[in-house]
Amino acid sequence: MISDYYGSPPPDLSGFARTADPSFTGQARVPAGTAGAPALAINGDPDTGLFAPGADTLALSTGGAERARVDAAGNLVVGGLSSIQPGTAPTYRAGAFQVRSTGAGMNVERYTSAGSSPPALYLAKSNNVTPGWHGAVSDGTITGEIQFHGSDGAKFLATAAIRSAVDGASGTDDMPGRLLLLTTMDGGTMPTERMRISANGTVTMGAAPGGESLRVTPVAAAVNTLEATGAVSGAAPTLSVQGANADIDLKLSPKGAGHVRFGQYTAAGGLAVTGYVEIKDASGVVRRLAIVN
Structure with missing residues (x-):
């Protein structure tokens, strides 16, 4: 005997994996495992690793709880839910990448030198059914x-x-x-x-x-613009002309034979005046245009 466990000659262990840096020529199969006891766990942290919650499905757990899953259709679900739960199409569709969390949201950050491009989210559409190939839209x-x-x-x-x-x-x-x-x-x-x-x-x-x-x-090449400005309590909002020229009219242009109207319009006479539009003439005198109803 050369030890307490095997005799002489020593057994052939060439078909077994080494305890350090093993290599395999075929599949290495492990049990499905669970979130609390993943099949492939971290040494010293047995409730963190990979497990298979169902056929053709791979999940990641940390601290004994499922955190992410790739399902049989190739969808990646992050958030610890055990299944994809879409709403009702077409108002809501299950995406290939889903994030579910009790947190506030998802961050996209970039740290680099001044003047470089910012973090971005790109959405692109190709009219080709094969992923990675172009088809003109x-x-x-x-x-x-x-x-x-x-x-x-x-x-x-x-x-x-x-x-x-x-x-x-x-x-x-x-x-x-x-x-x-x-x-x-x-x-x-x-x-x-x-x-x-x-x-x-x-x-x-x-x-x-x-x-x-x-x-x-x-x-094209406009130098004069129309500006609408709000006002504080007790003051009137303003519709004004802004631009490069010192003196520019404010133009109201009806279509065809239409008219510029203030308030409700009627051809009948003898109606009660409900308000006025005040206009100052060249001498500063206020003139009034009556509004009738």
């Missing part, structure tokens, strides 16, 4: 969207969204785009467009173009 294609959701007690529903889409014909080194802001009305379940910034800089508000309440159209 067409006019109207949604290239990215950020949605905001709230729970109704049973599922998540969208409250608002920020969306970007192609705004015109695209081509090589040419990608016109528009940006939209959407909100969900009371009693609704899907966000509706409320504001749009088009590729040419035109801003529409209230609804999609054609039903909007306000349109702001840019002018």
Whole structure:
């Protein structure tokens, strides 16, 4: 005997792994394990490591609790939940990367020299079904969207969204785009467009173009602008002209045979005056335009 455990000659241990730096020519199989006792644990920390909570699923635990999971579909779920719990499509879809936490959110930080690019989040769309390959997008294609959701007690529903889409014909080194802001009305379940910034800089508000309440159209090389200014209590808000020129008129332009109206308009006479629009003439005398109802 050469020890208390085996005799002479020594057994052949060539098919077994060494205790330090082992190498394998085939699979190394371990039990599935649990979150509290992972199959592959850290030496001296037996409740931290990797385990398999189900078929084709791999999970990570720390301190005996599940923290992240890659499921059979390849989705990565961070937050310790044992399953993906989407809301109801199309208002909420389960993403390939999900973060669930009782914390405030997710940070993206960058530390580098002054003048370098900031931390960024890139959303990109290709019209090719093969990941990693390009397919040209067409006019109207949604290239990215950020949605905001709230729970109704049973599922998540969208409250608002920020969306970007192609705004015109695209081509090589040419990608016109528009940006939209959407909100969900009371009693609704899907966000509706409320504001749009088009590729040419035109801003529409209230609804999609054609039903909007306000349109702001840019002018190339404009040097004079219109400014709306609020006011404190007791003071009047101001609509004024700003710009490079010293003397510029403020123009109100009706369409076609339309008129500039103040208050409700009627062709009937003898109506009660409900207010005035005050205008100072060249001598400083206040003149009044009557408002009738």
